[in-house]
Amino acid sequence: MNPQVSIITTFYNSVSLGDFVNKSMDSLLNQSYRNIEFICVNDGSKDDTLNQLLTYQKKDDRIKIVNKENEGTAQYAKAAGQDVATGAYIMLFDHDDSISSDAVEKAVQEFIKNPELDMVGMTVKTVFSDGKIKNIYALDELLENVDEYKSHLITGSDALQKTIGRYDIHFRGFYRKDLFKKVSFRFTERLLNADEIVERQLLQYAHKIGTCNGIYTHYIFLNSSAKSFNLKKIDIVSTDLYMRDFAKKLNLYESRKAIFESVAYKNFIDAIKVYQHFKPTLSAEQNEFYNNRLKSAFDGLDKKTVLGTYRGFTKVYNQILLSNFSLLNQFYKIKK
Numbered sequence: 001m002n003p004q005v006s007i008i009t010t011f012y013n014s015v016s017l018g019d020f021v022n023k024s025m026d027s028l029l030n031q032s033y034r035n036i037e038f039i040c041v042n043d044g045s046k047d048d049t050l051n052q053l054l055t056y057q058k059k060d061d062r063i064k065i066v067n068k069e070n071e072g073t074a075q076y077a078k079a080a081g082q083d084v085a086t087g088a089y090i091m092l093f094d095h096d097d098s099i100s101s102d103a104v105e106k107a108v109q110e111f112i113k114n115p116e117l118d119m120v121g122m123t124v125k126t127v128f129s130d131g132k133i134k135n136i137y138a139l140d141e142l143l144e145n146v147d148e149y150k151s152h153l154i155t156g157s158d159a160l161q162k163t164i165g166r167y168d169i170h171f172r173g174f175y176r177k178d179l180f181k182k183v184s185f186r187f188t189e190r191l192l193n194a195d196e197i198v199e200r201q202l203l204q205y206a207h208k209i210g211t212c213n214g215i216y217t218h219y220i221f222l223n224s225s226a227k228s229f230n231l232k233k234i235d236i237v238s239t240d241l242y243m244r245d246f247a248k249k250l251n252l253y254e255s256r257k258a259i260f261e262s263v264a265y266k267n268f269i270d271a272i273k274v275y276q277h278f279k280p281t282l283s284a285e286q287n288e289f290y291n292n293r294l295k296s297a298f299d300g301l302d303k304k305t306v307l308g309t310y311r312g313f314t315k316v317y318n319q320i321l322l323s324n325f326s327l328l329n330q331f332y333k334i335k336k
Helices: 014-018 020-029 049-059 074-084 103-113 156-161 194-203 231-249 254-281 284-300 303-307 312-321 325-335
Strands: 005-011 036-043 063-068 089-094 119-128 133-138 141-143 173-176 208-220
Touching: 005 020, 005 074, 005 103, 014 020, 014 049, 020 036, 020 049, 020 089, 036 049, 036 074, 049 063, 063 074, 074 089, 074 194, 089 103, 103 119, 103 173, 103 208, 133 208, 156 194, 156 208, 194 231, 231 254, 231 284, 254 284, 254 303, 254 325, 284 325, 303 312, 312 325
Parallel strands: 005 036, 005 089, 036 063, 119 208
Antiparallel strands: 089 173, 119 133, 119 173, 133 141
16 A cells, blocks of 8 residues: 655745755655655745745655745644645644654554554654754653654543643644544634644544654754744733633543643743733734733633642742732733
8 A cells, every 4th residue: 555645844934044945845855655745835935935845846746835925823824735635644744843764654554554543643852953852752652762662552532631731742743634634724713823722623533543653853943933022922821711611621621720720820921921021012902902812811710720839938929910910910011
């Protein structure tokens, strides 16, 4: 069997950010498995990204380019790729990452060997931009090194539970086509990390998830949108509001409540700091919008659970802050 697979990569100013077109395409085109449809979504880049992609396309007819206007967040670029992907198995690949030359072949072999699998995750090695390894995971199993890898299975519901509050599972790999197309990345609201919501929604429909020892290397760059200090960071509190309700509906919240609320509170404080930093530059309409978003997030916090994670003076300090939204907002206005 030699099923076609699709790899979706979204590109935005990938040349100016670090020569990522060349780096990512060289990694992808070097795969030992050949029956691959490479879907490259140019998300309104303003640099030479599109021209470089066109150059690669002239050399390899497996490359399909989707050229679209930027809509503010990555979810719509992923949706554009999702719409046109035709492979039996589909994977999302970040433009600043890389995979071992045998990674796709090993993932496909797992699907063929275990037809009941809906997803196959690669061994994920997370590396800082200076080359230092942060960690290595095979789904939810932490490895000392890649040679420790052992194949294992996890259910979609167990995998989903391990993402509530924080990611205690690390998935980079292939979805079966019918699963991947089940939920559109055109999430109803434009949020910085709406794609993470959709990826969790997909997990609820997965029955079994397997692993392979092909290596996906995920790089952490300090200049990425996820790490930069900008107004979009406030979106994360809306994601937490959505995920709290989502987890409760699926009866996944209680077992992860302390983790979830602790992380949600940290995200909320970070968002307040961002808001206060940019507040002088915002219009009255923008101020009202972000203030209301933050107020909704504050109201949604389970404050008793949050305070249960603190002791002594720190608990008293946070108890005062959590007693009143206006007080907390004013505190960080002064503190900035």
